[in-house]
Amino acid sequence: MKEHIVISKATIDRLPVYFRILRSVQDEGVEIISSEDIGRRIGITPEQIRKDLASFGEFGKKGVGYYVRDLIRNIGEILGLHHDWNIAIVGMGHLGWALANYRNFGSLGFNLAAMFDVDPDKVGRTINGVEVYHIECLQQISMEKDIQIGVIAVPAAQAQAAADALVAAGVRGIWNFAPIRLNVPEDVRLVSEDLSIGLSSISYYLTRSTKK
Amino acid sequence: MKEHIVISKATIDRLPVYFRILRSVQDEGVEIISSEDIGRRIGITPEQIRKDLASFGEFGKKGVGYYVRDLIRNIGEILGLHHDWNIAIVGMGHLGWALANYRNFGSLGFNLAAMFDVDPDKVGRTINGVEVYHIECLQQISMEKDIQIGVIAVPAAQAQAAADALVAAGVRGIWNFAPIRLNVPEDVRLVSEDLSIGLSSISYYLTRSTKK
DNA sequence: TAGATTGTTAATCGATTAACAATC
DNA sequence: TAGATTGTTAATCGATTAACAATC
Numbered sequence: 159m160k161e162h163i164v165i166s167k168a169t170i171d172r173l174p175v176y177f178r179i180l181r182s183v184q185d186e187g188v189e190i191i192s193s194e195d196i197g198r199r200i201g202i203t204p205e206q207i208r209k210d211l212a213s214f215g216e217f218g219k220k221g222v223g224y225y226v227r228d229l230i231r232n233i234g235e236i237l238g239l240h241h242d243w244n245i246a247i248v249g250m251g252h253l254g255w256a257l258a259n260y261r262n263f264g265s266l267g268f269n270l271a272a273m274f275d276v277d278p279d280k281v282g283r284t285i286n287g288v289e290v291y292h293i294e295c296l297q298q299i300s301m302e303k304d305i306q307i308g309v310i311a312v313p314a315a316q317a318q319a320a321a322d323a324l325v326a327a328g329v330r331g332i333w334n335f336a337p338i339r340l341n342v343p344e345d346v347r348l349v350s351e352d353l354s355i356g357l358s359s360i361s362y363y364l365t366r367s368t369k370k
Numbered sequence: 371m372k373e374h375i376v377i378s379k380a381t382i383d384r385l386p387v388y389f390r391i392l393r394s395v396q397d398e399g400v401e402i403i404s405s406e407d408i409g410r411r412i413g414i415t416p417e418q419i420r421k422d423l424a425s426f427g428e429f430g431k432k433g434v435g436y437y438v439r440d441l442i443r444n445i446g447e448i449l450g451l452h453h454d455w456n457i458a459i460v461g462m463g464h465l466g467w468a469l470a471n472y473r474n475f476g477s478l479g480f481n482l483a484a485m486f487d488v489d490p491d492k493v494g495r496t497i498n499g500v501e502v503y504h505i506e507c508l509q510q511i512s513m514e515k516d517i518q519i520g521v522i523a524v525p526a527a528q529a530q531a532a533a534d535a536l537v538a539a540g541v542r543g544i545w546n547f548a549p550i551r552l553n554v555p556e557d558v559r560l561v562s563e564d565l566s567i568g569l570s571s572i573s574y575y576l577t578r579s580t581k582k
Numbered sequence: 583t584a585g586a587t588t589g590t591t592a593a594t595c596g597a598t599t600a601a602c603a604a605t606c
Numbered sequence: 607t608a609g610a611t612t613g614t615t616a617a618t619c620g621a622t623t624a625a626c627a628a629t630c
Contacts, residue, residue, distance in 0.1 A: 166597065167571075174570035178549060192611065201551055204611090205599060212613050220612040221606035237570050238577030252471045256464035262549065262566055268573075307572055330579065331572040337390060337474060339412055347575045349568040354474055356561040358386035358449050359379075360519055360543040361480075363559045365450030367542065378621065404587065416587090417623060424589050432588040433630035 169210045174266075175200055176207065177233045184226050192223040239267040243331075246305040248320045249312030250275040250290055253335055257309060258285045271303045296320070300327035307331040314338040381422045386478075387412055388419065389445045396438050404435040451479040455543075458517040460532045461524030462487040462502055465547055469521060470497045483515045508532070512539035519543040526550040 179200050183191055193204035193211075211217050211224075217232050218224045234240060245268050247254050257263075258273060273290040275281060281292045291299050300308070300323075308324035310317050310332060317336035324332060325346055334340055334350040342348050391412050395403055405416035405423075423429050423436075429444050430436045446452060457480050459466050469475075470485060485502040487493060493504045503511050512520070512535075520536035522529050522544060529548035536544060537558055546552055546562040554560050 164596095168597065170571050170574055171567050173574070174566045175564065177570070178566065194611080199551065203599075205601095206597095208612060209598085209614085216613070218612050219606060220604065221610050223611065236574065238573040239570070241573065241577060243573060243576070252464075252468035256468040259464045260565070263569065266566060266570065266573075268569060306576065307569070331576045333568055333572060345579060347572050347579070349572050351563075351565070351568055352387065353472070353563070354386045354390065354478060355383050356545055356563055357475065357480060357519070358389070358451070358478060359382050360545060360559050360561050361450040361453065361455060361478075362382055362385070362448065364455070364518065364543045365453060367557060367559070376620095380621065406587080415623075417625095418621095420588060421590085421622085428589070430588050431630060432628065433586050435587065 165213055169213060172202065172206075172210055173233055173237055175202075176210070177230065177237065177239075180226055180230045180233070184230060189226055190223045191226055191229075193218075195223075234267075241306075242267055242269055243306045244269050244271040244304055245307040245309060246270075246272040246274065246296075246300055246303070246324075246329075247309040247311055248274045248293065248296065248324070249310065249316070250277070250280050251311060251313075254309075254311040255285075257311060257335075258288075268307070271305060272299050274299075293320075293323075296323045297327040300324065300329060305329055307333065310334045310336050310340075312336060377425055381425060384414065384418075384422055385445055385449055387414075388422070389442065389449065389451075392438055392442045392445070396442060401438055402435045403438055403441075405430075407435075446479075453479070453518075455480050455518050456483040456516050457481065457519040457521060458484040458486065458508075458512055458515070458536075458541075459521045459523060460486045460505065460508065460536070461522065461528070462489070462492050463523060466521075466523040467497075469523060469547075470500075480519070483517060484511050486511075505532075505535075508535045509539040512536065512541060517541055519545065522546045522548050522552075524548060 176196065179196060193207040196207055197204040214236050217229055247258055247270065250273055254273065258270060263270065270288050273288060274293045274296050275290055276293050280290050283290050305327065306329060308329045310320050312320050314336045317334065317338050318340055321332055321340045321342055325342055330345065331347045332342060334348060337352060337354060340348060388408065391408060405419040408419055409416040426448050429441055459470055459482065462485055466485065470482060475482065482500050485500060486505045486508050487502055488505050492502050495502045517539065518541060520541045522532050524532050526548045529546065529550050530552055533544055533552045533554055537554055542557065543559045544554060546560060549564060549566060552560060
């Protein structure tokens with residue numbers, strides 16, 4: 159690995175896309191693939207793909223391409239997917255349930271270990287053997303279960319408190335779905351998904367294209 | 371509006387963020403706000419905010435700041451949120467239900483007008499008076515209800531078929547949650563949300579920060 | 583007027599694209 | 607060997623940051 163090179167965020171965000179398509183072509187029985195072919199399938203230029211991959215090492219064979227199985231293993235290692243991270247979901251509204259039932263996470267090696275909510279009707283229920291705990295127990299249970307990544311799916315007003323409790327429990331990664339800016343210590347990795355952006359940008363472009 | 375300037379995608383994606391925080395400060399009773407103050411609340415530099423806004427017109431007053439109410443109206447118009455878009459959700463699994471119940475969409479002026487699924491148990495059910503139809507009726511119902519934006523929340527294997535049917539019904543905006551690349555005509559606006567990116571990137575950074 | 587804050591231009595930074603030598 | 611395809615360097619493009627004149 160070339161430690162001296164700074165890897166751009168854009169590159170990191172493309173790796174999971176490569177990872178998924180490679181597993182998909184592997185299922186098709188493909189053993190060797192070119193950057194050209196990967197690119198065609200996901201709509202990214204082959205140059206971009208080669209540059210992204212080359213910043214982590216020489217994974218390909220000149221004149222041949224990339225061995226699918228090896229590349230999957232290499233990207234998986236780069237992304238740390240072998241870690242088997244324990245994750246917890248905070249807020250079991252519709253979105254929380256949806257995320258708890260999302261199969262892709264399991265296939266990426268993430269292990270849902272706990273869920274939290276304030277609603278007594280939800281506390282005690284389970285999904286695939288994983289229990290919903292009262293949010294008052296968030297810090298204690300998170301420490302007990304060695305939670306490393308917390309998913310925030312509570313309303314905006316409760317999101318900062320949830321983040322604070324997760325951080326207090328030693329969680330170092332937060333995936334936030336609440337539409338609000340969270341303050342977390344520098345050493346905590348925070349990724350926020352803002353669903354209103356996607357829909358609003360469609361509205362923006364639609365407004366203009368229909369005018370024509 | 372300065373039609374000759376090309377607006378960057380990054381700028382468009384920040385407008386919904388400005389829009390939300392402005393409505394929030396309006397609720398607090400704030401009538402005038404500076405770019406400095408907006409920036410502090412959402413973690414964006416004031417220069418960036420001024421530049422973004424200035425590419426659409428002169429919305430501020432030098433030496434004063436921005437009138438919150440006017441700026442909300444202006445950004446809303448830029449984003450086309452006054453259009454009252456009719457949207458349909460295809461695929462009423464956990465994610466589809468979550469999106470159907472997401473309140474923020476209504477507050478942005480989007481109008482959920484139809485939902486579709488293959489499951490006979492789901493067909494006929496309603497959310498806030500909006501019905502779930504069988505996916506075979508997608509094209510017909512979408513035309514009847516004048517659907518302009520389609521949300522794809524079906525499994526990857528069914529996503530392209532859903533997109534094709536939406537396009538055939540005249541839908542010009544697609545918001546895709548299926549983890550697959552969709553092919554749509556050039557005049558159709560496609561925005562895809564890839565949830566595995568966020569979680570994988572947390573894993574990437576966590577793997578490195580914990581090594582130290 | 584003096585202080586504050588915008589809008590805009592110039593400078594910097596970062597990411598993508600193009601080109602091509604290396605080599606399987 | 608000839609054809610194919612990678613990895614890397616250079617060129618281009620686009621977005622952010624800095625600086626400051628304009629003006630409320």
